[in-house]
Amino acid sequence: METSLRIAIAGLGAVGLKLAQALDAGIPGCTLAAVSARDTAAAAQRLAGLRRPVPVVGIDALEPLADVVMECAPAALLPQIVEPFLRAGKAAVVLSAGALLGREHLVELARAHGGRIIVPTGALLGLDAVLAAAEGEIRSVRMVTRKPVRGLVGAPYLAENNIAIEDIREPLRIFQGTARQAAAGFPANLNVAVALSLAGIGPDRTQLEIWADPALERNTHRIEVDADSASFSMTIENIPSENPKTGRITALSVIACLRKMGAPLRVGT
Ligand SMILES: NC(=O)C1=CN([C@@H]2O[C@H](COP(=O)(O)OP(=O)(O)OC[C@H]3O[C@@H](n4cnc5c(N)ncnc54)[C@H](O)[C@@H]3O)[C@@H](O)[C@H]2O)C=CC1
Numbered sequence: 001m002e003t004s005l006r007i008a009i010a011g012l013g014a015v016g017l018k019l020a021q022a023l024d025a026g027i028p029g030c031t032l033a034a035v036s037a038r039d040t041a042a043a044a045q046r047l048a049g050l051r052r053p054v055p056v057v058g059i060d061a062l063e064p065l066a067d068v069v070m071e072c073a074p075a076a077l078l079p080q081i082v083e084p085f086l087r088a089g090k091a092a093v094v095l096s097a098g099a100l101l102g103r104e105h106l107v108e109l110a111r112a113h114g115g116r117i118i119v120p121t122g123a124l125l126g127l128d129a130v131l132a133a134a135e136g137e138i139r140s141v142r143m144v145t146r147k148p149v150r151g152l153v154g155a156p157y158l159a160e161n162n163i164a165i166e167d168i169r170e171p172l173r174i175f176q177g178t179a180r181q182a183a184a185g186f187p188a189n190l191n192v193a194v195a196l197s198l199a200g201i202g203p204d205r206t207q208l209e210i211w212a213d214p215a216l217e218r219n220t221h222r223i224e225v226d227a228d229s230a231s232f233s234m235t236i237e238n239i240p241s242e243n244p245k246t247g248r249i250t251a252l253s254v255i256a257c258l259r260k261m262g263a264p265l266r267v268g269t
């Protein structure tokens, strides 16, 4: 018998709006049930083109209306969005993966109540191979991110370390450290590094470099993995969405993740 998962979207920005439109156009096994936005009137306007209108409600009112919540909001809101769903034994798809670090109680909450936290591949690539390699022994994971200046400005790490990138003329390495350190310093820019670390050898062993490059148009991530099963390196060059920090492919990754949940044939780890 066909059952449909009721989907709630928290945050109607670059990712959330695309997702709402895709759900409205039809993803088998899924129905858009409710959305939450900072500005309810503006959200109602953004959703005016949908074939099937859905309620726009506060974050705290989402859980009773849906089976799955898609967290597409600023990182600071993560606990408020996902906790009610996890406590009810439901699923939360998390885009702000960096905000999971230091909030291990969310995983415990999911475990205690039979809920699930799902981190999609998002703006990255290769997490299927990283997960597989992690079943054996991974010796090292390294990632190099290069972004246009507008994809990095405003990150707290830059202000805290007096790094000015607005007027650079050459590529500048602005960070070298672990995924955990990057998540703290770049909460809206480096969720991909945290997703990579969670798939592989953890946030303290995953090494990261970040470059600001004034000549670049795309958010570029290269990952290099050395494991006892394979060595691999891969690069993705993301075309920015209307939010310059977020690649277009991010929303498509979430759509693919939802489609997979309801699919009779599932490809990839
Ligand atoms: N895991 C990954 O690969 C990636 C993760 N991200 C992360 O995904 C999240 C969403 O990204 P975007 O859509 O590009 O961000 P965005 O900034 O375009 O959208 C976020 C939306 O949340 C809304 N919002 C703010 N306060 C709210 C509240 N109290 N209630 C409901 N909504 C509220 C904002 O008004 C905005 O529309 C961000 O945390 C971003 O860092 C982005 C790209 C890749």
Ligand SMILES: O=C([O-])CC(=O)C(=O)O
Residues within 6 Å of the ligand: 123, 188, 189, 190, 191, 192, 193, 219, 220, 238, 245, 246, 247, 248, 250
């Ligand atoms: O990791 C992120 O939050 C966003 C990102 O780099 C991208 O979209 O390329």
